[in-house]
Amino acid sequence: xxxxxxxxxxxxxxxxxxxxxxxxxxxxxxxxxxxxxxxxxxxxxxxxxxxxxxxxxxxxxxxxxxxxxxxxxxxxxxxxxxxxxxxxxxxxxxxxxxxxxxxxxxxxxxxxxxxxxxxxxxxxxxxxxxxxxxxxxxxxxxxxxxxxxxxxxxxxxxxxxxxxxxxxxxxxxxxxxxxxxxxxxxxxxxxxxxxxxxxxxxxxxxxxxxxxxxxxxxxxxxxxxxxxxxxxxxxxxxxxxxxxxxxxxxxxxxxxxxxxxxxxxxxxxxxxxxxxxxxxxxxxxxxxxxxxxxxxxxxxxxxxxxxxxxxxxxxxxxxxxxxxxxxxxxxxxxxxxxxxxxxxxxxxxxxxxxxxxxxxxxxxxxxxxxxxxxxxxxxxxxxxxxxxxxxxxxxxxxxxxxxxxxxxxxxxxxxxxxxxxxxxxxxxxxxxxxxxxxxxxxxxxxxxxxxxxxxxxxxxxxxxxxxxxxxxxxxxxxxxxxx
Amino acid sequence: xxxxxxxxxxxxxxxxxxxxxxxxxxxxxxxxxxxxxxxxxxxxxxxxxxxxxxxxxxxxxxxxxxxxxxxxxxxxxxxxxxxxxxxxxxxxxxxxxxxxxxxxxxxxxxxxxxxxxxxxxxxxxxxxxxxxxxxxxxxxxxxxxxxxxxxxxxxxxxxxxxxxxxxxxxxxxxxxxxxxxxxxxxxxxxxxxxxxxxxxxxxxxxxxxxxxxxxxxxxxxxxxxxxxxxxxxxxxxxxxxxxxxxxxxxxxxxxxxxxxxxxxxxxxxxxxxxxxxxxxxxxxxxxxxxxxxxxxxxxxxxxxxxxxxxxxxxxxxxxxxxxxxxxxxxxxxxxxxxxxxxxxxxxxxxxxxxxxxxxxxxxxxxxxxxxxxxxxxxxxxxxxxxxxxxxxxxxxxxxxxxxxxxxxxxxxxxxxxxxxxxxxxxxxxxxxxxxxxxxxxxxxxxxxxxxxxxxxxxxxxxxxxxxxxxxxxxxxxxxxxxx
Ligand SMILES: [Zn+2]
Ligand SMILES: [Zn+2]
Numbered sequence: 001x002x003x004x005x006x007x008x009x010x011x012x013x014x015x016x017x018x019x020x021x022x023x024x025x026x027x028x029x030x031x032x033x034x035x036x037x038x039x040x041x042x043x044x045x046x047x048x049x050x051x052x053x054x055x056x057x058x059x060x061x062x063x064x065x066x067x068x069x070x071x072x073x074x075x076x077x078x079x080x081x082x083x084x085x086x087x088x089x090x091x092x093x094x095x096x097x098x099x100x101x102x103x104x105x106x107x108x109x110x111x112x113x114x115x116x117x118x119x120x121x122x123x124x125x126x127x128x129x130x131x132x133x134x135x136x137x138x139x140x141x142x143x144x145x146x147x148x149x150x151x152x153x154x155x156x157x158x159x160x161x162x163x164x165x166x167x168x169x170x171x172x173x174x175x176x177x178x179x180x181x182x183x184x185x186x187x188x189x190x191x192x193x194x195x196x197x198x199x200x201x202x203x204x205x206x207x208x209x210x211x212x213x214x215x216x217x218x219x220x221x222x223x224x225x226x227x228x229x230x231x232x233x234x235x236x237x238x239x240x241x242x243x244x245x246x247x248x249x250x251x252x253x254x255x256x257x258x259x260x261x262x263x264x265x266x267x268x269x270x271x272x273x274x275x276x277x278x279x280x281x282x283x284x285x286x287x288x289x290x291x292x293x294x295x296x297x298x299x300x301x302x303x304x305x306x307x308x309x310x311x312x313x314x315x316x317x318x319x320x321x322x323x324x325x326x327x328x329x330x331x332x333x334x335x336x337x338x339x340x341x342x343x344x345x346x347x348x349x350x351x352x353x354x355x356x357x358x359x360x361x362x363x364x365x366x367x368x369x370x371x372x373x374x375x376x377x378x379x380x381x382x383x384x385x386x387x388x389x390x391x392x393x394x395x396x397x398x399x400x401x402x403x404x405x406x407x408x409x410x411x412x413x414x415x416x417x418x419x420x421x422x423x424x425x426x427x428x429x430x431x432x433x434x435x436x437x438x439x440x441x442x443x444x445x446x447x448x449x450x451x452x453x454x455x456x457x458x459x460x461x462x463x464x465x466x467x468x469x470x471x472x473x474x475x476x477x478x479x480x481x482x483x
Numbered sequence: 484x485x486x487x488x489x490x491x492x493x494x495x496x497x498x499x500x501x502x503x504x505x506x507x508x509x510x511x512x513x514x515x516x517x518x519x520x521x522x523x524x525x526x527x528x529x530x531x532x533x534x535x536x537x538x539x540x541x542x543x544x545x546x547x548x549x550x551x552x553x554x555x556x557x558x559x560x561x562x563x564x565x566x567x568x569x570x571x572x573x574x575x576x577x578x579x580x581x582x583x584x585x586x587x588x589x590x591x592x593x594x595x596x597x598x599x600x601x602x603x604x605x606x607x608x609x610x611x612x613x614x615x616x617x618x619x620x621x622x623x624x625x626x627x628x629x630x631x632x633x634x635x636x637x638x639x640x641x642x643x644x645x646x647x648x649x650x651x652x653x654x655x656x657x658x659x660x661x662x663x664x665x666x667x668x669x670x671x672x673x674x675x676x677x678x679x680x681x682x683x684x685x686x687x688x689x690x691x692x693x694x695x696x697x698x699x700x701x702x703x704x705x706x707x708x709x710x711x712x713x714x715x716x717x718x719x720x721x722x723x724x725x726x727x728x729x730x731x732x733x734x735x736x737x738x739x740x741x742x743x744x745x746x747x748x749x750x751x752x753x754x755x756x757x758x759x760x761x762x763x764x765x766x767x768x769x770x771x772x773x774x775x776x777x778x779x780x781x782x783x784x785x786x787x788x789x790x791x792x793x794x795x796x797x798x799x800x801x802x803x804x805x806x807x808x809x810x811x812x813x814x815x816x817x818x819x820x821x822x823x824x825x826x827x828x829x830x831x832x833x834x835x836x837x838x839x840x841x842x843x844x845x846x847x848x849x850x851x852x853x854x855x856x857x858x859x860x861x862x863x864x865x866x867x868x869x870x871x872x873x874x875x876x877x878x879x880x881x882x883x884x885x886x887x888x889x890x891x892x893x894x895x896x897x898x899x900x901x902x903x904x905x906x907x908x909x910x911x912x913x914x915x916x917x918x919x920x921x922x923x924x925x926x927x928x929x930x931x932x933x934x935x936x937x938x939x940x941x942x943x944x945x946x947x948x949x950x951x952x953x954x955x956x957x958x959x960x961x962x963x964x965x966x
Contacts, residue, residue: 034607034610034611036556036557036603036607037557037561037564037603037606038557038559038560038561038594041557041558041559042557043554043555043556043557043607044554044555045554046552046553046554046622048554049552049553049554049555050552050553052555053553069529069532069533070529070532070533070536071526071527071528071529071531071532072526072527072532072535072645073519073526074519074520074521074524074525074526074643075524075558075596075627075629075643076521076524076580076643077521078520078521081520094586094587095586096585096586097559097582097584097585097586097594098582098583098584098585099580099581099582099583099596100581100582100583100584101580101581101583102579102580102581102631103577103578103579103580103631103632103633104577111521111580113558113582113596120519120520123520124517124519124526127517128517139529143627144558144626144627146558148585148586149586150586160557160558160559162555
């Protein structure tokens with residue numbers, strides 16, 4: 001068993017050796033995706049898509065609980081729509097795929113395949129919103145979007161990806177701003193509470209905000225290679241799109257006013273974050289709250305005892321399923337227990353339950369934690385009570401571990417030299433003072449290879465001088481290399 | 484109240500006057516959709532999308548229970564893929580939109596926006612399937628697809644629509660064929676059991692089958708104007724796609740064999756069927772099992788009693804929600820009860836619950852059925868027990884009513900004259916004998932304006948002569964005008 005074990009792990013490149021290679025090894029071995037025959041596109045295989053479905057369920061419930069409803073807008077957007085918001089067209093034009101022919105004819109106006117839906121939704125909102133009575137409008141869309149990326153990486157940056165995009169319209173700036181912040185809280189609750197990924201919450205610098213937004217909030221997570229991944233964004237648009245698309249309402253005072261809009265999104269790149277925050281040299285590790293399967297039961301023992309053990313394991317399976325624990329069983333005869341142990345560790349199932357003839361005699365089962373490798377001998381009578389507690393404990397432990405890693409790799413930089421050292425050698429995030437000038441932000445990028453992640457709401461320290469020019473700092477900013 | 488009532492109904496064109504106009508009136512008034520700024524595309528507004536979400540939940544559960552898993556394949560399909568299955572390319576080429584430019588450059592190979600995913604899935608299956616151990620593969624995809632239609636109609640025929648497409652691969656023809664039939668049963672169970680729409684089950688004639696299939700099964704529903712709507716299809720592909728895309732497996736006997744594939748789909752056109760089978764001159768009527776809201780509570784009474792009544796209604800609301808009844812309440816002050824009655828009848832909510840001060844004194848509530856208009860006075864103590872039974876009764880009654888309508892409008896045609904009379908004047912389905920020659924099928928189309936719907940598994944009668952040429956009939960076929 002030990003041999004098969006080691007052999008298996010050898011098939012995954014160690015993180016310390018080559019993190020990018022490790023990532024690709026894991027997602028392919030865990031059967032999450034495959035490359036599609038279209039440049040920069042991937043296929044979400046069942047195990048990968050199931051993880052996205054789990055994310056969808058969690059997010060969708062939260063959207064609905066906070067008064068949002070789902071709708072669906074068209075995939076194609078007429079070229080002229082992009083001209084209506086200047087920054088927006090500049091931001092997205094280079095990445096657009098264009099439909100120029102359809103139904104055997106050349107189209108009069110080119111149609112973009114949506115990179116995001118602000119424009120077409122703005123057009124519809126202008127039709128739907130007439131009076132203050134129509135406000136607020138709070139709609140979310142689950143959809144595929146396309147951005148023709150030059151360099152792609154499975155889940156993290158693909159030409160086509162899946163996401164949700166929320167679009168709301170409000171009577172006042174305050175209400176729109178408050179929606180933007182509420183959604184950032186909702187995302188935080190999901191990413192920290194369900195995915196066990198700690199995030200830095202803050203505001204994007206002007207150069208990093210969404211094309212067309214007044215400002216953008218983001219949650220930023222740290223991967224195990226010290227790089228940042230933007231896990232969710234929430235944009236306050238002010239009246240930019242309302243003016244571009246003429247979204248006006250007749251207010252109580254009988255005057256026409258432009259609405260204030262927001263948009264916000266989480267995409268399938270979040271799958272990359274789950275993998276790169278929790279995964280290790282043995283493969284995936286899934287937090288119990290998001291794991292499609294939380295427990296895998298593996299019956300063990302000599303051939304002659306097999307039927308008895310499997311029947312017993314099946315009864316345990318039923319017992320756990322009845323308690324709404326997401327459980328699966330692998331009783332295949334032609335595969336060794338050792339192979340199965342490795343397989344399900346690699347697939348990241350939080351708990352393995354082993355049961356054999358000797359355990360049955362003792363009236364116990366063996367539980368093995370994916371997060372710590374710890375082995376627990378649990379009396380069968382206590383199983384349905386212990387297991388939910390154990391899953392909760394694993395959930396918290398995975399968050400704590402990820403937070404410790406992130407905190408250990410987050411440092412304050414008082415100079416460009418320190419910043420470079422933190423980002424390049426220590427492989428982490430650097431908090432640094434920034435005067436607010438885009439030139440200094442660019443200088444950090446050129447010298448340290450790091451981009452500004454966000455201006456945190458609660459910086460661990462407030463810095464007084466700009467890390468680049470030495471002038472007075474307007475903000476303390478997280479800088480990091482980023483996916 | 485009676486006045487507001489009549490006034491409201493006047494806004495919907497009666498079905499008897501102009502069925503098409505009625506349909507558009509209803510879907511717009513019930514706020515299910517709006518026209519998009521792209522030719523032939525619509526926006527699924529929240530109430531329309533919610534109905535699709537309800538369909539998705541019901542279907543998705545059934546797919547998973549029968550061993551299917553969801554995945555996601557790319558939106559774009561390289562042009563060369565379409566050449567690999569001859570019938571398929573001929574069937575879909577005229578309807579394809581083409582992406583010819585992306586990321587600022589002209590593409591070397593044009594990319595079609597998927598009209599269906601057999602080709603790209605065939606390509607992936609060829610990579611994934613190597614051994615008999617890899618079979619069967621049973622995958623479903625929820626996706627948007629595009630077919631550039633010349634004449635469009637909301638939900639029923641739009642250039643972009645939403646659907647699920649199942650794609651399976653099997654070792655034997657028998658297994659694939661049995662999958663195709665099992666899915667048709669699953670669709671029947673959903674459409675008849677949940678949507679309360681009776682269907683004729685059968686096989687498509689060769690000229691009406693899916694482009695590339697060996698044969699296609701369908702379920703056909705009758706709309707209230709006597710026209711047919713294909714509510715779901717299940718295709719047996721034989722080895723056509725396996726050969727086109729080289730999907731081979733090494734069998735137990737150590738020889739390479741092509742797999743047998745199937746595909747099957749239900750799309751958002753099913754929403755059109757729900758509307759056109761159950762709707763009436765008052766608007767939508769939703770079967771309880773699919774209705775996003777099953778009961779609407781409307782508190783009634785003079786202003787001074789308002790608070791007391793609303794508080795009581797809110798308690799009832801909670802009571803019903805606790806029993807998993809999908810309930811909503813409208814306690815808006817500025818709208819009259821009469822307006823609300825019409826509004827929710829128009830939106831098709833199966834049961835209205837009225838409660839006023841006098842009802843409270845009597846310890847009763849008033850229930851009004853959407854399907855029959857019947858008023859029931861129910862003691863409050865019996866409500867949580869009576870209501871689920873009532874919803875069940877409404878569900879069955881709606882199916883029975885639809886079935887009676889369909890049966891009353893289904894007739895046997897022994898001659899082309901009879902067939903034409905049935906389809907044109909009686910506005911219904913005609914069962915007729917058919918020799919199997921495409922020429923005769925075309926003759927029916929030209930003379931009666933009807934297409935063959937399917938060759939039913941259990942025809943109510945077996946006809947011996949072809950309705951067109953008078954030769955011996957090979958099949959009894961349902962003919963009808965169709966959406
Ligand atoms: Zn500076
Ligand atoms: Zn004939």
